[in-house]
Amino acid sequence: MPLDLHNRATRLVHALDRMTPEDRTEAIANEIIETGGSWQPPSDDGRSCFTIALHGIEVFGFDAAHAAMNWHINARSAIGGWAEPDHDPTLRRAQLEWAQVALFLDPEDLRRKAAVIAALWSGNQMVRNAARQYLGTPEAAA
Numbered sequence: 580m581p582l583d584l585h586n587r588a589t590r591l592v593h594a595l596d597r598m599t600p601e602d603r604t605e606a607i608a609n610e611i612i613e614t615g616g617s618w619q620p621p622s623d624d625g626r627s628c629f630t631i632a633l634h635g636i637e638v639f640g641f642d643a644a645h646a647a648m649n650w651h652i653n654a655r656s657a658i659g660g661w662a663e664p665d666h667d668p669t670l671r672r673a674q675l676e677w678a679q680v681a682l683f684l685d686p687e688d689l690r691r692k693a694a695v696i697a698a699l700w701s702g703n704q705m706v707r708n709a710a711r712q713y714l715g716t717p718e719a720a721a
Contacts, residue, residue, distance in 0.1 A: 588634040596673040604647040652680045
């Protein structure tokens, strides 16, 4: 992705992080109009999905809102995911959506796994040591 498009996509992703699903769908539709992406509703035969192609990322969804959510998640991954946990409550929905898709988890699985990690993390260095060993870098999870 060219640098100017990458910067524009990055700014869009950061803006989408704080939007409601309705506002996110509208913002992506506006970005498509401004930059020449594509927005394809399902065909009348009912056998296809809604498609969004924007800034080199193409996604599908059951409807416009689902496709917009998928575009946001994929774009967030394309710019590197989340560098670190952000405890800003206005970002919570965006972080959970991204984590669920990135980890292929449903909301309950994510809650259970997060609880286990939190319990282990607070008790000792086991999680950090496992991350260091797995990643092969002493500075990982420091």
